[in-house]
Amino acid sequence: MSVMTPPETNQTFRPQGAEAGVHLYLSGVQGDEAALLGARVAGLPLQLSIVPVTEWIDPNDLGGAAVAVVQVDADAPASIKRFERLAKTDEKPLIAACYDPPLALVRQLLKAGAHDVLPLPLSLDDLETSVAPLREQVAKAVTTEAVVNNNRLVVFLKARGGSGATAIATQLACRFAAAERQAGREAALLDLDLQFGDAAFQLGLRPRLTLTDLIEAGPRLDGPLLRSAMTQHDSGLFVAAAPSTMLPLESLSNEQAIAIVERGMREFGTLFVDLPANWANWSLSVVARAKVVLLVTDLSIAGLHHARRQIDLLDTQGLEDIDLRVVANRFRKSLFKSVSLDDAEQALGRKIAFTVADEPDIMGAAIDQGVTVGDIRRKSPLVRDLDAIDGAITNLLRLER
Numbered sequence: 001m002s003v004m005t006p007p008e009t010n011q012t013f014r015p016q017g018a019e020a021g022v023h024l025y026l027s028g029v030q031g032d033e034a035a036l037l038g039a040r041v042a043g044l045p046l047q048l049s050i051v052p053v054t055e056w057i058d059p060n061d062l063g064g065a066a067v068a069v070v071q072v073d074a075d076a077p078a079s080i081k082r083f084e085r086l087a088k089t090d091e092k093p094l095i096a097a098c099y100d101p102p103l104a105l106v107r108q109l110l111k112a113g114a115h116d117v118l119p120l121p122l123s124l125d126d127l128e129t130s131v132a133p134l135r136e137q138v139a140k141a142v143t144t145e146a147v148v149n150n151n152r153l154v155v156f157l158k159a160r161g162g163s164g165a166t167a168i169a170t171q172l173a174c175r176f177a178a179a180e181r182q183a184g185r186e187a188a189l190l191d192l193d194l195q196f197g198d199a200a201f202q203l204g205l206r207p208r209l210t211l212t213d214l215i216e217a218g219p220r221l222d223g224p225l226l227r228s229a230m231t232q233h234d235s236g237l238f239v240a241a242a243p244s245t246m247l248p249l250e251s252l253s254n255e256q257a258i259a260i261v262e263r264g265m266r267e268f269g270t271l272f273v274d275l276p277a278n279w280a281n282w283s284l285s286v287v288a289r290a291k292v293v294l295l296v297t298d299l300s301i302a303g304l305h306h307a308r309r310q311i312d313l314l315d316t317q318g319l320e321d322i323d324l325r326v327v328a329n330r331f332r333k334s335l336f337k338s339v340s341l342d343d344a345e346q347a348l349g350r351k352i353a354f355t356v357a358d359e360p361d362i363m364g365a366a367i368d369q370g371v372t373v374g375d376i377r378r379k380s381p382l383v384r385d386l387d388a389i390d391g392a393i394t395n396l397l398r399l400e401r
Contacts, residue, residue, distance in 0.1 A: 021044045022041050022044050022127065023047045023068050023069070024046065024097075025057055025068065025069065026048065026069075026071045026122075027050065036048070036124060042134070044066055046127075047065070049061075053076055053082075054079050057082065059089045062086075066134075067092065067093045068093070069094075069095045069122070070082070070086060070096060070097065071098065071120065080105070080108070083096055083114070087113030088219060091219070093115045094114055094115060095131075096114045096116070096117045096118070098117060098119070098120060099119070101119065116130040152269065152397040153273065153289055154272045154273070154292050155272075155287055156169040156275060157293060157296065157310060158275070159303050159304075163277075163296050166202060168296055168327065168329060168356060168389075169272060169294075170202045170203050172389055174203070174235035176272070177235050180236070180269070180401075181236035183399070185269050185270070186238065186269055187236070187238070187268060188237065188267070189237055189274065190264055190272070190274070191240060191241055192242070192252070192274060193276040194249055194276065196242075196276065196277075197211075197242025198242065199239060199274055203233050203239060205241065207241040211242055211260075212245075212247070213229050214226065214260050215251065215252055215260075226260075226264065227267065249276065249278060252282055253282065257283075258285055258286070261273065262289075279313065287319060287322065288322070292323045292397075294325050294389075295307060295324055295325070296329050297326065297328060298330050299330075299339045300339070301339065304348060305347075308347060311349065326350060326351070326352045327353065328352045328354070328355045328356070330360075331357055332358045341355070354385065357380070357381035359380060359381065362377050362382050373386065
């Protein structure tokens, strides 16, 4: 039973919507504890949920809290285990609350990650004393989440394997990163194609660490660890390579995918993500968070058929409102092509936002040498088309250069 309805969010320290506060998870209230409701501690509002001491608390339920106070029963090992598991799975400050806690239990809880152990029944003065030192940490976390909400996620979808989406993603990300570096910002590319990803290979990189290391890091993932797993291209682009061996798509959980993506946005500002052609639950979650999605297809009948199926899938999953832009790759201006742009748009049920010229010699040479197409030939229709997409993304992300 919740005395106050938790904010409807699964993200930590959301600055918009309900204000993040101190969330109390108690088995009941006694005496003056009821007077705590509606009060503020260290400038943060108090919220209360009545939960039996042995009932599991979903970490997602802590999403709207800045600090959580969780009751522990010294005579109930399950409640102690609950607190220890929460401390491992959630980064926010946790405070334990217990009736007459023995010294051994206090030490155990502090070792598990408790910021403090308070006696029950709670008093406002005790809470103020315990939470006040966390004020700066909480404010920093709120600011960090606000930065994430203002940052930029660009996702590449493949109409099908072999559509050239990875080549466009790597080339575009390099051009974007080079311009961002001149503006004093950073950009990164995350290759989430667990089975056939070769973004690092196409850029001539030989990474020591890969996405596998980020998955294995689990809750230990932080900014420095993410950077250590990145390899930097000469353009300035940071690249997280796909696993060196093929992995099942299920090897990456939804929680892990979101944690890696959001950490990437926090650390680098603009994050490009190359998704696999096959769908997983986590890939839908990544797409849902994107500022802009680029669906790359060729203009063959089969390519357009698969592209339309991708669009229809997004619509059926409630993602019809995402900013999806179709990119027609390997485009040739010819009077004799079998499918025109008008035909393609009619088949897809939407406009084609960008075309990328079919210049396989230039693109192939760039991939073989691990450089940008501009390094192969500075002026070409292919370079011009990539410049157009780069400029459009820059405008969509509201960046000034």
